[in-house]
Amino acid sequence: MDKTENKADWTEVAHALSGSYGLDLAERMSIEEGEALLAERLNEMARDDFHGLVALLYRIDVDETRLRETLHARAGEDAGKIMARMVIERIWQKVLTRRQYGQGGKAGSGDWASGGDGAE
Numbered sequence: 001m002d003k004t005e006n007k008a009d010w011t012e013v014a015h016a017l018s019g020s021y022g023l024d025l026a027e028r029m030s031i032e033e034g035e036a037l038l039a040e041r042l043n044e045m046a047r048d049d050f051h052g053l054v055a056l057l058y059r060i061d062v063d064e065t066r067l068r069e070t071l072h073a074r075a076g077e078d079a080g081k082i083m084a085r086m087v088i089e090r091i092w093q094k095v096l097t098r099r100q101y102g103q104g105g106k107a108g109s110g111d112w113a114s115g116g117d118g119a120e
Contacts, residue, residue: 012095035084043080062086
């Protein structure tokens, strides 16, 4: 998610992270504040609950190969910030997908169960 995205978009990401993943990010935070808080929490998990961190990243569906490569390439940088950015990007992708294909979306709006093909 680009830092120029609007507040409503961040609200959706923060809500998804708080509701589905128990990360308790306030929707009223700025993107920068949310990213910093998320980075802090991910660093805490890396230190205190590594298996929980791995499970969380798996549930969010962060690309493991990309994460490893990025952490390796940016060794010495704050791993929590790197992971936070990737988590936010992944949640943002999910928000966009829900918007595109979710209820009320045009794409795939046909009822496949009843044989509809979604063609207009």
